[in-house]
Amino acid sequence: MFPDLISIGPFTIHTYGFFVALGFAVGILTAVKVGKTQGVPPQQVMDMAFVMIVCAILGSRLFYVLINFSYYRAHPLDVFKLWQGGLVFSGGLVATAAAMVWYLRRHRLSFWSTGDLWAPSLALGQAIGRIGCFMAGCCYGRPTDSPCSVVFTHPKSLAPLNIPLYPTQLFEAFSGFLIFLVLIFLHGKRKFEGQVFLWYLILHSTARLFVERFRGDERGLIPGTEMSATQLVATLVLLGAVVALLVMRSRWERKKKARQG
Numbered sequence: 001m002f003p004d005l006i007s008i009g010p011f012t013i014h015t016y017g018f019f020v021a022l023g024f025a026v027g028i029l030t031a032v033k034v035g036k037t038q039g040v041p042p043q044q045v046m047d048m049a050f051v052m053i054v055c056a057i058l059g060s061r062l063f064y065v066l067i068n069f070s071y072y073r074a075h076p077l078d079v080f081k082l083w084q085g086g087l088v089f090s091g092g093l094v095a096t097a098a099a100m101v102w103y104l105r106r107h108r109l110s111f112w113s114t115g116d117l118w119a120p121s122l123a124l125g126q127a128i129g130r131i132g133c134f135m136a137g138c139c140y141g142r143p144t145d146s147p148c149s150v151v152f153t154h155p156k157s158l159a160p161l162n163i164p165l166y167p168t169q170l171f172e173a174f175s176g177f178l179i180f181l182v183l184i185f186l187h188g189k190r191k192f193e194g195q196v197f198l199w200y201l202i203l204h205s206t207a208r209l210f211v212e213r214f215r216g217d218e219r220g221l222i223p224g225t226e227m228s229a230t231q232l233v234a235t236l237v238l239l240g241a242v243v244a245l246l247v248m249r250s251r252w253e254r255k256k257k258a259r260q261g
Contacts, residue, residue: 002135003156019132024053027125034187035117048103048114055099056092063091067229068218088230093122093237112248115197116190120183123200127176134169141166142216159217166214175207192252198245205238 005015028049035045065072065079067088072079104111133139137152137159149164159165182203187196212219212231219228227235 003137003154003158005135014136016132016136016138019135020129023125023128023132024049026128027121030124031118031121034120037187038113038117040117045117048100048118051099051103052096052118055095058092059095060088060092062095063088063229066091091233094233110193112194112197115194115200116187119197119200120180120187123176123180123183123204126204127173127180130169130173130176134167134173138217139169139172139215140217141168141171141214144214165216168211168214168216171211171214172207175203175211179203179207192248194248195245198241198248201237201241202245205234205241208234209238 002015004012005018006013028046031049032042032045035042061079100114101111103109104114130139137154137157140152140159141149142165143160143163144166145164146166148166150167150170151164152159152161155161179200183196183200186199190196209231212228212234215228219230221228222232
């Protein structure tokens with residue numbers, strides 16, 4: 001598609017990086033607005049955003065490098081070339097969650113309430129970032145004869161050229177925007193802390209497992225299986241989120257009955 005957004009002499013703005021940055025910016029602004037409904041000061045949202053951005057980039061890049069370790073072992077300096085694409089959202093999510101647990105404990109904030117605050121932003125930011133992924137040609141789909149296909153022709157594209165491929169990046173972008181709308185609706189009607197965040201994990205993991213079926217790039221299969229590392233993480237997150245949602249909903253219903261009784 002368009003790997004380079006603007007190129008003037010040696011100065012280049014890569015489309016992938018631009019959309020990732022745009023996703024972060026829009027996500028933070030969304031979190032500030034959602035935070036106001038929960039009584040969270042904008043400055044605190046910005047502080048959390050800084051921690052999340054750093055951990056999201058490091059975690060998603062590290063997971064991508066591990067999946068493609070044979071390549072990066074031979075080209076170690078390419079680990080730092082983020083503008084060429086190569087971020088695994090699941091890795092960033094795990095790293096960010098771990099860092100936020102530490103941050104929230106230090107500042108004595110509720111993990112579940114904070115998760116509700118950020119869940120819509122995560123979905124929206126991811127959706128925007130996937131547009132940049134599509135422009136760069138990374139995370140491409142497998143070859144197909146389906147009318148629902150895209151052909152990459154730009155010589156700098158990370159996807160195979162001149163072959164009809166599933167537009168998996170657009171599948172994920174569409175699912176991200178849809179999940180965002182669902183979560184914003186749920187946030188206005190949430191009944192207990194963590195409800196929105198857990199639904200984000202459920203919806204995102206389900207969408208990811210669906211899209212993974214159409215991916216054509218190297219997925220880093222688990223030894224002895226046909227399951228990719230990303231699929232394993234998504235499956236574990238999905239199962240854990242479903243169990244947690246059922247448990248927390250049951251607790252909320254018991255408390256509601258106790259108050260009514």
